[in-house]
Amino acid sequence: MKPNSITLAPLDAQARKSIEPVICYPTNRLPRPDLSKYAALRDDLKLIETVTIPPRDAATWEVPAGHFCRLVCSDGSQVGDLNLFNLRDINERFYSGKTRALNGTHVGRGDQLFSNFPYLRPIATITHDTLDWYGFDEFGGSVHDVIGTRCDPYTHNLLSNGGQYHYCCHSNLTRALAKKTGLPLNEAEIHVHDVLNVFMCTGFTRDSGEYFMKASPVRPGDYLEFFAEIDLLGCMSACPGGDCSAEHSSNSAACYPLVVEIYRAKNLPEGWEQPSVNGYDRTHGM
Numbered sequence: 082m083k084p085n086s087i088t089l090a091p092l093d094a095q096a097r098k099s100i101e102p103v104i105c106y107p108t109n110r111l112p113r114p115d116l117s118k119y120a121a122l123r124d125d126l127k128l129i130e131t132v133t134i135p136p137r138d139a140a141t142w143e144v145p146a147g148h149f150c151r152l153v154c155s156d157g158s159q160v161g162d163l164n165l166f167n168l169r170d171i172n173e174r175f176y177s178g179k180t181r182a183l184n185g186t187h188v189g190r191g192d193q194l195f196s197n198f199p200y201l202r203p204i205a206t207i208t209h210d211t212l213d214w215y216g217f218d219e220f221g222g223s224v225h226d227v228i229g230t231r232c233d234p235y236t237h238n239l240l241s242n243g244g245q246y247h248y249c250c251h252s253n254l255t256r257a258l259a260k261k262t263g264l265p266l267n268e269a270e271i272h273v274h275d276v277l278n279v280f281m282c283t284g285f286t287r288d289s290g291e292y293f294m295k296a297s298p299v300r301p302g303d304y305l306e307f308f309a310e311i312d313l314l315g316c317m318s319a320c321p322g323g324d325c326s327a328e329h330s331s332n333s334a335a336c337y338p339l340v341v342e343i344y345r346a347k348n349l350p351e352g353w354e355q356p357s358v359n360g361y362d363r364t365h366g367m
C-alpha cells in the first residue's frame with residue numbers, strides 16, 4: 082500500500098508518470114509449446130488413476146512425464162492450492178514467481194509452469210481450462226493465479242493475535258508431503274512452496290494495489306488440465322477458504338473435496354522431448 086506522499090513531486094511528474102510501460106519479459110521470445118500437438122491427443126485419453134483430496138486437507142499423486150493430469154472441481158465451489166515437484170528430486174519444484182514474470186498474474190491454456198533455479202525449465206504445460214470463459218473481470222480479477230502464496234498458520238498467527246490454526250493450505254501440504262516422502266514434518270515443510278491457486282479468483286485492487294479474492298466462479302465438473310513435461314509429484318490442498326468468497330484460515334467456510342485424474346495418452350505429442358534443465362553454466366562470473 083502506498084501512503085499519501087509527503088515528498089514534493091518534481092515539475093515533470095506527470096510526464097514521468099505518463100511513460101508507457103514495457104513488458105519485462107517479452108513472451109514472444111519465450112519458446113512456446115505447439116498446443117495443437119498436445120490437443121491432438123486429448124480425444125483418446127485413458128483414465129489410469131483418481132485421487133480424492135478431502136476438504137481442509139491435502140493429498141499427493143504422481144504424474145509420469147508425457148501423461149495428462151486434471152484437477153477437477155467435483156462437489157462444490159472449491160479452491161485448490163497446488164505444489165509440483167520433480168518426482169526424482171524434490172529440490173526441483175514449481176517456481177510461482179518466475180512463472181508469473183513469464184506468463185502474467187494468472188495462467189491459462191498454453192502457459193507453462195516453470196521450476197526453480199538452477200533448473201528453470203517448463204515442468205508442466207496447461208492444455209485445457211474449462212474456466213477460460215472468465216478472462217478478467219471488471220475488478221481486474223481472474224482465476225488460477227500465481228500471485229498469492231498459500232494460506233498459512235504463521236500469517237494467521239500474526240493477524241489473529243496469536244491464533245493457532247492447523248488446516249491452512251501450508252500445513253495441509255506439509256502433512257501430505259511428509260506422509261508421501263517419509264520426511265519429518267519440519268523437513269517436509271521447507272519443500273512446500275508458493276502455489277498455483279487453482280480455481281481461486283484474485284487480483285490486485287486498482288487504487289491501492291492490495292491483493293484481493295472473491296468467490297470462485299468454479300462449478301462442479303470444471304477442471305484445469307496440464308501435461309507433465311517431466312515426472313511430477315503433485316500435492317494439492319483443498320483450501321479451508323472453500324470458494325474463498327469470505328475468509329480462509331478457519332473452519333467457517335463451506336468446504337468441498339477436489340479430485341485429481343491422471344490420464345495416459347495413446348502417443349506422445351509429435352516431436353516432443355522432455356525439456357532439459359537450464360543451460361546456464363552456473364559460473365556466475367567467477
Ligand SMILES: [Zn+2]
Nearest residue numbers: 232250320321
Ligand atoms: Zn488456502
